[in-house]
Amino acid sequence: MPFTPYHAGPAMLAGVGFRKVFHIPALIVGSVIVDIEPFLVLAFDLDYPLHGFFHTFAGGTIAVLLISVPIWLLRKPIGKLMARLKLEQKKGFWFILWSAMFGMVTHIIMDSLFHADLRPFYPFWYNPFYGHISSKAIHFLCVFSFIAAGIIYIVIFFTAQKKESRQKNS
Template sequence: MPFTPFHIGPALFFGLLLFSLLDLPTFLLASVIVDIRAIFVYFGIIHGPLHGPLHTFLGGTIIAVLLATAMFLIKDYTKKITKLFKLQQNSSFKKTLITSLLGVYLHIFLDSPLYLDIKPFYPLDINPLYGIVSSPAIYLFCVFSFILASIIYIYNIYRLVLSN
C-alpha cells in the first residue's frame, strides 16, 4: 500500500465481523505494523528496499509473535480504550497470537500483488502473488471494507443503545 492507513479498512471490517474470534486492538495494529520499516526507509531513517523482511511471511511471523506478546502484556490498558468504543473483549494469549499472525498476514497478502520487490515466501526470491489482483481492485476493497466496517460498528452501537 502506498499509504499504510488503507490497511485499517480490511482489518476493521474483519475484526468487527469476527469480533468474538479476534482481539480487535491486536488485529488493527498487526495490520499496519508491517509497514514500520517501510516508513523508516521512506523518511530516510534507515536505508534499503522499501519492502524488506517484514513483508515476508518469515519476518512477518517474527514481528507478529513480538506484537502478540506486547499486546498481551498491555491488555489491561487496551481494555480501557476498547471500553470507550463499546468494544470490550477478553483475550487469551493464544487468541492474541493467532490474531496478530492473521493481521500481519492480511497485510502481506494485500501488498504482495502490488509490489514486485516483495518476496512473501522468502527465502524464495519470487513473488507469485504479484499482479494476480489489480491495484485499483485492492484499493477499492480497502475503501469498501472501511465503509462496511463503519456500518457494522454503527449498527452494533445502535443495537446496544436500544437494548439499554
C-alpha cells in the first residue's frame, strides 16, 4: 500500500476537481478507512493478514456503510467547516455514500496494483490488478495528486474570496 496518507492525494484531487460529483470529506475518509485494518495488525502484532477482509470490495463496502452514517449525521458541522474552506457541497446521504464508496474502491485498486496478497474480489483469490503498474509510479501519482489538489484548492479559495469581496463592495 502506499503509506495511508498517500491515498488522500488522489481523493483530494478528485474531490476539489469534481466538487459537484464527490462529497470531499466522505471521499477522503472512504479512501483511507480500510487502512485501519493494517494499522491494527501492526500496532497490536496480530496474527492476521496485513491486507485482510477490509481490503476486499466486500469488506470495504461494510466499512463504507459504517462511516457514511456518522458523516451524514455530522453533515451540518462538516458543512459549516466546508463553507469556511469555500468548498460548499450537497449533503445528502446517497451523495456521501457514493463518495465514500468511490474512495474505498480507488484505495483497494491502488493497493491491489502492487500487493500480491490482496484479494479484492473475495472470496476469489484472483487479483487482476496486480503487477500492471510499479509502486514507484503509484507513489508518484499519489504525491502529484496531492500537490495538484493543493493548487486547485488555492485557486478555488482565492476566487471565492475575491467574489465575496466584490459582492461586499457593490
